[in-house]
Amino acid sequence: MATICMVTPGKNKDTRVTESRKLLWELGKVIDIKSISPKVKLFTIETKKPHRIEPGQHFDIKLTSDSGYVAQRSYSVISDSNYTNQFEFGISKITDGEVSKYLHEKLSISQNLLIRGPIGKYFNLNKTTESVILIAGGIGITPFIFYLRQKNYKNKISLIYSAKNQEEFLFKKELENKNKLYKNFSLIVTLTKENKETWKGLDSRINSKILKKTIKNHLGIKTTYFVCGGSNFVENISSKLIRVGIEYQDIKIERFGP
Ligand SMILES: Cc1cc2nc3c(=O)[nH]c(=O)nc-3n(C[C@H](O)[C@H](O)[C@H](O)COP(=O)(O)OP(=O)(O)OC[C@H]3O[C@@H](n4cnc5c(N)ncnc54)[C@H](O)[C@@H]3O)c2cc1C
Incomplete structure (x- = not known):
């Protein structure tokens, strides 16, 4: 299974420090995409193994281009359950946004991308x-x-x-x-x-x-x-x-x- 690739390379602006705990990237499959407003889409991503998640926590999503360029952003998780392998992300499209624009315009159901999480203790x-x-x-x-x-x-x-x-x-x-x-x-x-x-x-x-x-x-x-x-x-x-x-x-x- 290939991971999703970004078409346009750009500069990696991600400077976010996550947590000292080593979190591994895993493959997530896009199983649903819904527009919930002119600017916001709800993406449901499924991983193989379930995770225990708390409201306020987020996942990192990583996109990699064919040239090896990587862009990664954080998205707060939404779910109906505290233990699941299906995670919803409400993502607002930023006009010049490297990652959000890509997710809105190019991502489709059944594609795979790399995600890691859940992350975040402070805003739990x-x-x-x-x-x-x-x-x-x-x-x-x-x-x-x-x-x-x-x-x-x-x-x-x-x-x-x-x-x-x-x-x-x-x-x-x-x-x-x-x-x-x-x-x-x-x-x-x-x-x-x-x-x-x-x-x-x-x-x-x-x-x-x-x-x-x-x-x-x-x-x-x-x-x-x-x-x-x-x-x-x-x-x-x-x-x-x-x-x-x-x-x-x-x-x-x-x-x-x-
Ligand atoms: C812990 C955490 C949780 C987050 N959860 C969510 C979430 O649930 N949903 C969601 O949509 N986003 C969320 N974000 C923001 C997300 O991580 C990205 O920053 C956002 O999607 C923009 O990334 P981009 O690559 O599209 O834009 P970039 O390429 O990073 O930025 C493009 C331009 O837009 C500006 N910009 C960046 N972000 C914003 C913004 N939010 N508003 C206005 N201008 C902006 C930048 O300054 C830059 O000029 C979260 C961020 C953090 C740190």
């Missing part, structure tokens, strides 16, 4: 048994979807989600259903570029007012804050959280971009 959402406030920007929703799929909602969970518009409000139905179903779950969505005629909800970027209101609902409950999205988003939200009085050790962040 199962590490806390407490109440949580999850704050996602755009594609930063992926680790939270996995987390929300396996919760029993005994503890209070709030999700503040900022997306551009209705089309990029990822996993909309799933999140809205959970919001109806579980009284301990609160979904707060802000769509920053949606038409005001069709969207009557929040439309500003996540600001201190939105944060304070959500924090108030967790008053007196030990709460951990998980923030995920592009670097600017994550920096911005964590400084706002600190400014409204949250202790830095209660904030966990995952940066998806530069």
Whole structure:
């Protein structure tokens, strides 16, 4: 079985340090590809052996060209199960993106690629048994979807989600259903570029007012804050959280971009 090859070589920008534990690359077979928004596709990759996975963990995906050039990126895992050999990745297409563009435009069902994981202890959402406030920007929703799929909602969970518009409000139905179903779950969505005629909800970027209101609902409950999205988003939200009085050790962040 050949591994998938990139057609266009470029520069390898991956400087991410993963973990000291030696993780081996293994072959993953693409078994499903679904468009879930104009920018995001859901790729399901199957490995031979199953892995125990936790929400917040990610896998590295490696592409190799015929010339031997290698590009590797990390993607948060989504699943319905904690022990599986089928892993979903919600991947946003970056216009000039070396890997995401390739995956969106060239990858097809039955192809193989190299993956390794699961990786990540720090942003592991199962590490806390407490109440949580999850704050996602755009594609930063992926680790939270996995987390929300396996919760029993005994503890209070709030999700503040900022997306551009209705089309990029990822996993909309799933999140809205959970919001109806579980009284301990609160979904707060802000769509920053949606038409005001069709969207009557929040439309500003996540600001201190939105944060304070959500924090108030967790008053007196030990709460951990998980923030995920592009670097600017994550920096911005964590400084706002600190400014409204949250202790830095209660904030966990995952940066998806530069
Ligand atoms: C732990 C971890 C988990 C991640 N999980 C996911 C995930 O679940 N889904 C997902 O889509 N991505 C995720 N990412 C981001 C992913 O690893 C890649 O960085 C992303 O797909 C872009 O790679 P690329 O090769 O397409 O772009 P590159 O070729 O690396 O970058 C091309 C250009 O786009 C800019 N750029 C790169 N990333 C972004 C971005 N996110 N937003 C805006 N501009 C950007 C770069 O600065 C550069 O100018 C995760 C990253 C980390 C570190």
